[in-house]
Structures are given as C-alpha cells and as structure tokens.
Amino acid sequence: xxxxxxxxxxxxxxxxxxxxxxxxxxxxxxxxxxxxxxxxxxxxxxxxxxxxxxxxxxxxxxxxxxxxxxxxxxxxxxxxxxxxxxxxxxxxxxxxxxxxxxxxxxxxxxxxxx
Amino acid sequence: xxxxxxxxxxxxxxxxxxxxxxxxxxxxxxxxxxxxxxxxxxxxxxxxxxxxxxxxxxxxxxxxxxxxxxxxxxxxxxxxxxxxxxxxxxxxxxxxxxxxxxxxxxxxxxxxxxx
Numbered sequence: 001x002x003x004x005x006x007x008x009x010x011x012x013x014x015x016x017x018x019x020x021x022x023x024x025x026x027x028x029x030x031x032x033x034x035x036x037x038x039x040x041x042x043x044x045x046x047x048x049x050x051x052x053x054x055x056x057x058x059x060x061x062x063x064x065x066x067x068x069x070x071x072x073x074x075x076x077x078x079x080x081x082x083x084x085x086x087x088x089x090x091x092x093x094x095x096x097x098x099x100x101x102x103x104x105x106x107x108x109x110x111x112x113x114x
Numbered sequence: 115x116x117x118x119x120x121x122x123x124x125x126x127x128x129x130x131x132x133x134x135x136x137x138x139x140x141x142x143x144x145x146x147x148x149x150x151x152x153x154x155x156x157x158x159x160x161x162x163x164x165x166x167x168x169x170x171x172x173x174x175x176x177x178x179x180x181x182x183x184x185x186x187x188x189x190x191x192x193x194x195x196x197x198x199x200x201x202x203x204x205x206x207x208x209x210x211x212x213x214x215x216x217x218x219x220x221x222x223x224x225x226x227x228x229x
Contacts, residue, residue: 004157035219040123042203042219043158058216090157102148103217105157 003027004106006091011111013085021076021109023091031094032074033103034058034066036087043090049074078111085113117141118206120220128228133191135223137204140185144208148217149178149189152201161202162189194227201225 004025013019025032031050035043035058045058049068063082068074074093078085088110092103119138127133137147145166150158164171164178164187171178177190191198204220 006157009155040221042118042120042221043217044219045216048216088155092157102160102163104160105150107157108155110155 004091004093004104006089006106006109009107009109011109013111013113015113016080017113018077018079019085019111019113021078021089021091021111023074023076023106024072025074025091025093025104025106026072027093027104028071029093029095029104030071032068033092033094034064034074034076035090035092036060037090037108038087046076078113085111087111115140116220117144118204118218118220120202120204120223122223123221124224124226126226126228127194129196130193133189133194133198133225133227135189135191135202135204135225137187137189137220138185139187139206141206141208141218142185144206144218146207147178147180147187148205148207149176150203150205150219151198152203152222158203191225194225196227196229199225199227 007022033048034046044060047066049055065077090108091106094103148163149161151161152158162173162176164180180187201222201224203222205217
C-alpha cells in the first residue's frame, strides 16, 4: 500500500533534548512538508522540500531542522532552541513541481516535552 | 495576518440535513482551494478541491462553491451523516514565493452531525 508513515505516534522528551521525528513516503512524490498543529490552530508550515537535497523554511522554522537525502525520507529535528515544542506534528507529501496541489498526510506524531 | 479564515469554530447539524462550512481568503493570488477532513489524533484527509477557473465542483455528497469576487468558498455536505463529524480545514494555494504548491490553511471548523 502506498502512503506516508510517521513514527512514533507518541513521543516524550525532556526539555533541552533534541528529538528527531521520522517521515517516510512510498508515493514517489517529489515534495514533502512538515506542519505543526496546536489546539484551536490550523496547520502551520515548518519546512518543505521540493526535491531531494533541497529544502526551504516555512512560516515557523525557528528551532527546527530538516534533511532530504533521499526522496522517500524527510526527518524533522526539534532542537532545544524551539521554545514551545509540545505539539502534534504532521508530515505530508505531494507530487510537486509536476503539478497538482493536493497534499497527502501521514498519521502524525504527538510530541510532549516536559 | 491570516490569509485563510474559517470564522466558525464549530457547527452542529442534524443527520440528513445540509452542512455548510464557510471559508474566506484575502490573498488574490490564490488560485486553487482544497478542503480537508481531520479526525482527532490523525492526519488530515483530502476531500475535494476547486480551481479558480471554476465556481463549483461536486463529488458525491460534497460540493464546493467558489465566489472569486467575494473571495469566499463553501463546502456543502448533503445529506450529512454522523461519520462526517470531524474538523474541516480549508486550504489555498497560488503563485506565492515561487512555490506554487504551498498550502495555507485556515484554523478549521468542527462539524458535529447529530443522529
């Protein structure tokens, strides 16, 4: 089955620790995205990547980092510099520059930092 | 500055009736609009979309209407079913910053369909 997987579903970390969230897709999509969702808020874009070895900051990139070494994978690192890391993190992908705007989402990772 | 606005945080309707979810946008460069449905603790699921060259798109029980002059779109669900209860997000895309497939999301509307 084609789709997007995110692991783990729940993640707990102590303040001051970096943590990496996994996102893998087997849809052969060029573009991948990371969003965070907070209660009562829409989805806010953290980083996106249009193609392998390239990525751009979204609207709220501070305190986050990404890499795109493989087409299938777009891991997100939440660093200790992120002031409010507790949130629901969503990864998405889309066909990309070839057209179509629809993004397909993974199941999400809920990160809790205490 | 919120470019995509869903002014109703919640909506409650009876099973079998029509649900109308509304969305307004401010950026005139947006030319493609999407609706997503989201259950708690899950990722959003794409529902239906519309290009700015159209004013209506229909898919089964779901119809999206676009009024470009008013910068307004709406999602109609007829008939509403209890399984439609979820948060609905409006999203928009367009020629912004060279990345014409970035999506800007509204804050969502929680739809509750009562049996």
